[in-house]
Amino acid sequence: MHFLVFIKQVPDAAQVRVDYETGTLIREGVPAIINPFDKHAIEAAVRLKDQFGGKVSVVCMGPPMAEDALKEAMSMGVDKAFLLSDRIFAGSDTLATSYALWAAAKQIIKEEGPVDIFFAGKQAIDGDTAQTGPGIATRFNVPLITYVVDVKKLDPEKKTVELVRLVESGQEVIQTTMPCFLTVEEELNTLSYAPLPYLIRAAKTPVKVLNSKNTEIEAEYCGLKNSPTKVRKAFTPPKRERGEMIEGDSVDSIINQLYEKIQPVLKTMGKV
Amino acid sequence: MSKKDFDVIVVGAGPAGMAAAYVLAKAGVDVIVIERGKFPGSKNVMGGIFYRKPMDDLIPEFYKEAPIERHIVEQRMWLMDDVSHFSMGIKTQKHNSEPYNCFSVLRAQFDKWFSKKVIEAGALLINETVVTEPIIENGKVVGVRTDRPQGDLYADCVIAADGVQSFLAKSLGLRKKITPNKVALGVKEIIGLSEEQVNDRFGIKDSNEGVTIEITGPFLKGMEGMAWVYTNKNSVSIGIGVIIDDLINHNMNPNDLLESLKNHSSVLPLIEGGETREYLAHVIPEGGYKSVPKMYTDGFMVAGDAAMLVDSIHREGSNLAVESGKLAARTYLEAKESGDFSEKTLSRYQEKLEETYILQDLRYYRNLPELLEEKRYLLTEYPQFLIDAMTEIYTVDGVPKPEKFKKIKGELKSRFGYIGLAKDLYTIWRKLR
Amino acid sequence: MIKQDISKYKHVWVFIEHENGEVARVSFELLTKARELAKDLGCEVHAFTVGDKVKQFADEVFKYGAKKFFIIEDPFLKDYITEPYRDAIVHMIDKHKPEVVLIGATTLGRDLAGTIATVLQTGLTADTTGLDIDPKTKNLLMTRPTFGGNLMATIFCPDNRPQMSTSRPGVYKAIEEPVKGEVIKEKFEFDKSKYTKQIIEKIIEEGEKVNLGFYDIIVSGGFGMGSKDNMKLVQELADVLGGTWAASRKAVQSGWAPQTRQVGQTGQTVHPKIYIACGISGAIQHQAGMKSSEVIIAINKDPDAPIFEIATYGIVGDVVEVLPKMTQMFKEKLGKA
Structure with missing residues (x-):
């Protein structure tokens, strides 16, 4: 079986801070990491490979430094890593990104054989759109199963797979044919501590670079110019000023003070 | 002969480990580096100054491509009390042209770059893996065990560059337990400023030029230690390192010390308005020559901080690390020719080090740690006298200068006594001999 | 394009x-x-x-x-x-x-x-x-x-x-x-x-479906609540105030509250008039879901908790001690005693 995972390298959103004076993000010193949801997608693919045999490929679109993410993916047990990197992708929105990744995936299929399950994280923590995965699935015209929390049963003979996904009211068990496209939640699995041979193989295996020259990608669908959505402006939300610490001799006195302060708000709501 | 996965396993991707791996890989040796941090540099801490010479021997003109912050053209030395500082220093154009003398660097970036060079040279680098113990067969080190599943690795030789706490060197009995009078605790912050702010505040014309300030004196309340301020491109590294025993005896917390340093009237204007970008803490081996252990055994060598190679007087650690890593690698290459990795062959490593300036420098100061431990007042009273004397000289208060000099002389006599003074000078001279 | x-x-x-x-x-x-x-x-x-x-x-x-x-x-x-x-x-x-x-x-x-x-x-x-x-x-x-x-x-x-x-x-x-x-x-x-995909089973989560966006007052409990039992303190205060209760991701992951009540980046975004964060440290993922509340009241043992950076009013204290008192006193003040 062949599993293909789409990953993204993102700045660790938890460490990004805001410069309120310039209205920009301070990214300096913020480490680039594999999007956390994508790691669970890799883990899921590697476990299926361990169980059913085959191989795991992974592709990441980004600048040359995204190679680090691919190396890390390989050290988790991925067999083949592809970096999709080209200036023509700069400024791509989700539609243009899903186009580029789809084209890259077709190239990978050419080189490594047909894919049974495509994987991606449910969303990236920098953009939070959750749209690139569905976009790629649509272009491949394969069943899309989002918010997957469990892979219950895989039948390699019948080429079907049973999955559990989150929905607003609870969960659904879905059965689908393969190939299919899954976007996964963190709850899907716990990341395992990879064995040393994986790490050594990752250090030894080069990442293959895909670009507009060695892949059939049409530039007219790529980049800022060919993205339907454009960013008009980016700004930082107004800073919430640090408020007032309420102190007092006793809990009673603190609560009394608090009550006095919020009484006007409670009044507007008709609570008092 | 047991199994063999690699020729050499280097433990730790700091300057010592990477220098060793670089030399080995360049010579075509199959070498793997095992680092416990997320990436090389992620766990490494130093004051922030990197000397050119040892690295330049390894990678000629490395400063042209490495991510360095500024080359240092001025080094200031401050004797500081709570309200004043007496400044000496050297600013010279001789350090303002290639090949330069030393640089300020940010380790996270510099080490990452160094590791790229090491990988390009042909070494394998494995991150996020902890070496838990040496594998010993027939009394010889034949490999290491890691915390990873299927994590055993075998090699001809293991080079331990695993830092000041060197678990490997300790477990092989090469190193004694570190005592708190032989190590300092260093804490450091990187404070973000604009390039212009750094230039203005330190009197620098060009953003590639940098200044270092090293601070000691009564400010440290008699504790042995040193503080520093280094200029990076658009930030300042500010830190303080104090012998752990002294911190305990003075009931001091290094974070409070750093705070009082940052708020000192001489220091505050340099960093005011900046934002703390990083906070780092690290243990620095300060035992000097006498705490340098035997650095080899069968199939095993120790380099860098792991071998306690720090010149605490001149604040040099990373260049000693690079130098020792290089020599360990060269020793391996010699041993490889004969295929003999026994203790006897590897003993050449320590001999080589003894011949370099590294151990000669350390030997020169070998008695200083004990002297300072014995006579802590040397660290406070003389500097205080100097500060007071300078203050006196530069205070215009109607007292004629000859009278001032007389007064200073009187102070010198009453504070130390001429005999005491002579004794102290003699002791220092004798200890450095 | x-x-x-x-x-x-x-x-x-x-x-x-x-x-x-x-x-x-x-x-x-x-x-x-x-x-x-x-x-x-x-x-x-x-x-x-x-x-x-x-x-x-x-x-x-x-x-x-x-x-x-x-x-x-x-x-x-x-x-x-x-x-x-x-x-x-x-x-x-x-x-x-x-x-x-x-x-x-x-x-x-x-x-x-x-x-x-x-x-x-x-x-x-x-x-x-x-x-x-x-x-x-x-x-x-x-x-x-x-x-x-x-x-x-x-x-x-x-x-x-x-x-x-x-x-x-x-x-x-x-x-x-x-x-x-x-x-x-x-x-x-x-x-x-x-179409080759089908639903073979639906698992409806126990408990009611909650639209937190409905409420003007939300009392929310985090990992600092210490136990599932203590989440009751949050519910009680919410009841007295005529609001609803919610939880942080950590509290949900600990099994103290259903996912349907989670506030934050991976849960719901809320903008009530009053948001009371109890034992919530205030990681930016949580802040993303509640930062635009009109009044934020934070109760936390740790005076350095990031939640205090955005709180309108901060109280340093143990939620287990503060909450029951608050419920009691608010009950009296709002004439519900």
Whole structure:
């Protein structure tokens, strides 16, 4: 079986801070990491490979430094890593990104054989759109199963797979044919501590670079110019000023003070 | 002969480990580096100054491509009390042209770059893996065990560059337990400023030029230690390192010390308005020559901080690390020719080090740690006298200068006594001999 | 990029999300917002949906100002399955060419919107919290948070139609403004063999479905509550204040509260008048879900907890000690004793 995972390298959103004076993000010193949801997608693919045999490929679109993410993916047990990197992708929105990744995936299929399950994280923590995965699935015209929390049963003979996904009211068990496209939640699995041979193989295996020259990608669908959505402006939300610490001799006195302060708000709501 | 996965396993991707791996890989040796941090540099801490010479021997003109912050053209030395500082220093154009003398660097970036060079040279680098113990067969080190599943690795030789706490060197009995009078605790912050702010505040014309300030004196309340301020491109590294025993005896917390340093009237204007970008803490081996252990055994060598190679007087650690890593690698290459990795062959490593300036420098100061431990007042009273004397000289208060000099002389006599003074000078001279 | 004649597109469409015969509240919120946009554009608000029996929603939809309600009814669409829903909706959009399509950024909406936009080859702005019309160009300006709420971006889609947005639930208030509307039934022939995915089981989570966006007062408990039992203290205070209770991700992961009550980046976004954070340290992922509350009251043992950076009022103390007292005293003050 062949599993293909789409990953993204993102700045660790938890460490990004805001410069309120310039209205920009301070990214300096913020480490680039594999999007956390994508790691669970890799883990899921590697476990299926361990169980059913085959191989795991992974592709990441980004600048040359995204190679680090691919190396890390390989050290988790991925067999083949592809970096999709080209200036023509700069400024791509989700539609243009899903186009580029789809084209890259077709190239990978050419080189490594047909894919049974495509994987991606449910969303990236920098953009939070959750749209690139569905976009790629649509272009491949394969069943899309989002918010997957469990892979219950895989039948390699019948080429079907049973999955559990989150929905607003609870969960659904879905059965689908393969190939299919899954976007996964963190709850899907716990990341395992990879064995040393994986790490050594990752250090030894080069990442293959895909670009507009060695892949059939049409530039007219790529980049800022060919993205339907454009960013008009980016700004930082107004800073919430640090408020007032309420102190007092006793809990009673603190609560009394608090009550006095919020009484006007409670009044507007008709609570008092 | 047991199994063999690699020729050499280097433990730790700091300057010592990477220098060793670089030399080995360049010579075509199959070498793997095992680092416990997320990436090389992620766990490494130093004051922030990197000397050119040892690295330049390894990678000629490395400063042209490495991510360095500024080359240092001025080094200031401050004797500081709570309200004043007496400044000496050297600013010279001789350090303002290639090949330069030393640089300020940010380790996270510099080490990452160094590791790229090491990988390009042909070494394998494995991150996020902890070496838990040496594998010993027939009394010889034949490999290491890691915390990873299927994590055993075998090699001809293991080079331990695993830092000041060197678990490997300790477990092989090469190193004694570190005592708190032989190590300092260093804490450091990187404070973000604009390039212009750094230039203005330190009197620098060009953003590639940098200044270092090293601070000691009564400010440290008699504790042995040193503080520093280094200029990076658009930030300042500010830190303080104090012998752990002294911190305990003075009931001091290094974070409070750093705070009082940052708020000192001489220091505050340099960093005011900046934002703390990083906070780092690290243990620095300060035992000097006498705490340098035997650095080899069968199939095993120790380099860098792991071998306690720090010149605490001149604040040099990373260049000693690079130098020792290089020599360990060269020793391996010699041993490889004969295929003999026994203790006897590897003993050449320590001999080589003894011949370099590294151990000669350390030997020169070998008695200083004990002297300072014995006579802590040397660290406070003389500097205080100097500060007071300078203050006196530069205070215009109607007292004629000859009278001032007389007064200073009187102070010198009453504070130390001429005999005491002579004794102290003699002791220092004798200890450095 | 495929160029379109954008002048052919008109009206603001709102997707009516439904499950088990009930319309999701976000659909009404979006209808209300759509009325504003339609006014600026000089066009109408239309609703649309597909399903087995969806005509029944017409009255509700017209109550919120939709002039037309486009539907496709087919027993094949009984349960939500991405691909047939997508194909039926794309069919309607292709035929009627709306200028704007709004979908709730729910689990279902986010599953659906990206695949529709890809088939239509148009722009989609996900998870928006602000929608406006540019007075000059009449383009839809869609504002959304990124980087866990640290950065806002205003995005527009100048050359492609429809302009699509998924919008977070709870951002706009649902306000009725009844009109007399018209139901327009469309048909779509499914090639059923094309669809190879099916639901074989539905697991309905125990407990009620909560729309936290409903409430003016939310009392929320975090990991600092210490135990599932202690979450009762949060509920009790919420009851006294006439609000509802919620939880942080850590509390949910610890099994102290259902996921449906989670506030934050991976849960719900809320904007109550008063948000009381109890034992919540305030990681930016949590802040992203509650930062725009009018008054934030934080109770935490740790004076350095990041929650205090954004709190209107901060109390350093043990929640287990403070909360029962607060409940008791507020009960007296609000005359509920």
